[in-house]
Amino acid sequence: MSRQGYGAYTRSQGILAEPNGQPAQTSNRGLPLQKGKRKEDDAKTVQTLAGAKKGRSAFGDITNTRREGQLDYLPAEKVQELSKKYGIPYKIIAKKRVSTEQQKQSQGGDTLPSSSVRSVQAEEEASAQPEYIDIDSVDADNELACTDYVHSIMEHLFTSERKRRPLASYMSTVQQDIHANMRGILVDWLVEVALEYKLVSDTLFLAISYIDRFLSLQIVPRQQLQLVGVSCMLLAAKYEEIYAPQVEEFCYITDNTYSRKDILGMEDCVLDALHFELTVPTPRLFLRRFLKASAADWPTCGIWQSEQEYLAAYITELSLPEYTALQWLPSLIAAAAVLVARYTCYAAIPALRSLPVWSPTLVHYTRYRASELRTCALALHSFYVCAGSKVMNSLPAIQEKYAQPKYKCVSAIHPPSRLPEAIFADNQ
Template sequence: MTGGVESARRLRPRSCSSISGKCLDEVRQTRAAAKRSAMEETASKPGSSAVYPRKRAGMQPVRKRAALSNITNQQSVVQCVGPGNGTVDVRVVGLKADQECRGDKNAHPGIPAQGAGEGKGQGASLDCEAECGPRSNSEAVASLERRTVQNLHISQEAKDRVKQGDLFSDKSCSETSEWSSGELCYEDIDNDHCDPQMCSSYATDIYEHLRMAEMKRRPSANFMESIQQDVNPTMRGILVDWLVEVAGEYRLVPDTLYLAVSYIDRYLSAQVVTRQRLQLLGVACMLIAAKYEEICAPQVEEFCYITDSTYCREEVLEMERGVLNVLKFELTTPTTKSFLRRFVRAAQASCKGPSLVLEFLGNYLAELTLVEYGFLPFLPSMIAASAVYLAKLTLDSSTCPWDATLQHYTGYRPWELERCVRAMHELQRNTKSCSLPAVREKYRQHKFKCVATLVPPAALTVEHFRELE
């Protein structure tokens, strides 16, 4: 592998004759309005306008990389070698090539998993062809509204399958901050009714809906074996690793990165992609996610530039249209980050004050799983809960990391997280030999409290996953 995993090279200016000086000035003004660093001055050479992307403090510049056509298709699993442990495969043990998401035992208890490529059933997408018949505008609008309501509706039967005990039970306002869940007492993290941004009155309903929605738009767990022919997990890992650097280069919010990876996996679950167009898919998905999440999304020309002009503007826009059609414009989907905010808040309920180290460590462990294809069988909520579990265990291995508050708000018991936590623990330990370092380099920075340098637990025993008493 020469271009895919080579060390990051510094971006160098190039001529952008297709972009006028006036357009570049507008781009700079837009960036400044979003409180981002302005782009450096254009080259002084007459007749040319060169763009100098911003450099990140404390990190290697984003790689200006050509297409991933030079990656061989021989390696099917990303493997990391740990000191003294030999080769460790982070893919879930027992995952067969012909395994369907529907039969995944790691799904939330009581809920049948659903792949993103099925397109049938209760969560079916809007059928665009059915709307193209000869009808009046009012009939078309009414039909579209009716189909939209049906698509967003979640039946009571589905809700009953998700609910565990009183996990999502409604509670009336009370003066006390402790609640009883059977024999376990937990802290009420939604008692801050003075802060409207916390949505205390609606938080329970919001996360109940997210737990249902994560099943409706879930990518397939075995698309590499069943659908893709020219792309393997190694290439996907290299692409996601590069997108982590792109997100840092343009200072995108974490949700943009998680959404982009989700769009990539959902597209790969439905369409065959060649290795020459894999990076184009990643750029288009990042563009869509940035438009969805960012106040000021990067321009199409900027995404073309970071690929070393491998793809032109028209190709990126064409791929964007293709992704939107395959996803059927269903862009709202819960990610690991959506649940991680909630679960970190529940974990901090037992702390005297907010723990930034716990939050950053949870984010670090969750982002590590983005690169690994082997974590697709796990639900986003399970990955988020496992990240909090392992983060607390890393910070204090002498006490049980799980408590009644976390069990109540995550909906997972310790033994249900064991498989995911063990896979994540192996991923955390193999820091010296992994060839995809973007996430680790990111969280070695002081602004993230250098959580990537923390020593992980030596081993996980059965006692760590004992049922709460």
């Protein structure tokens, strides 16, 4: 039986099992037909739900009847069609249509006078007209997008990123034998390890987060710094990868400097120090959400859309070897990277120059105004400029990684010479 389980399979086939194990008779909507005095009530329920959208929950259609104010009252295709026709963001269209339909139902289905409809629409537009685009309405029918609770997920991530942060000053307050340059060399080497074993970027970001949190708590001699790195990479791979590398492969990648016992012993120390709290948001996690908002805001970007995404990922990853980047929250680094990537595309594509570099849509989903990104964005831009210089770049692993064709060779894109102050204005 597949991962979805027997219950989900029987529901998808319109079969519900009786207590004795025999299939139960069901209606054409997948609801069980009750026996006895509830048979007539069940028929009314089936008739009421005949036009309702097929639900996602384990309880069938019962929890998915139409609710007042529900924004996915219209199909996603209809919402997009209306949005294109009237040039209004998705959420405004959905609210106006829901309001009109509810008023029709309250008067027995009679059509409201045209003057009343116009006044209602005018009040809707004047009182609650959001300036941002609803980026989730286009995925209303995509269960993998989790549009029903994506806002709760993001709320949790924005809260939890402040709880499990490394100390931004641990090199001077905790460590005695290592310094920031050693950390940068270790991160640069771990980027090569991730490439060698084809690990996803989330594994790399998570491993470095474990390293920084561990170094914020425990004094580590320089002879064991690489051991801490491979042990944290092993932990992150177990967390993120489908097929994590074996311990022996990490022994091999260190030229057998450390034995299997050494790596597993350090892994145990890291877990104890972190209290097994391994779930932590990284800049890579926030970046996916912010890039979706950026794509909705710049639909004319066209063929440059994938380049913008890889460029933002490249700029975000350039922050990993930099010890000074620990002073910023992961969400702030991701938002600033999107800003720098957008301005790089903005300067290269004339069609984009009539659009704002940082829009209300991005303010809404990133929770940062352009002025709040200034310090971090300027620092990321300096990392970007240094990475493209053969003289100034002493840690080339990330630059070489994003020079590959599968990343659209974005590290070869010349960075803008500077970021103008105008892009940090809140009213663009």
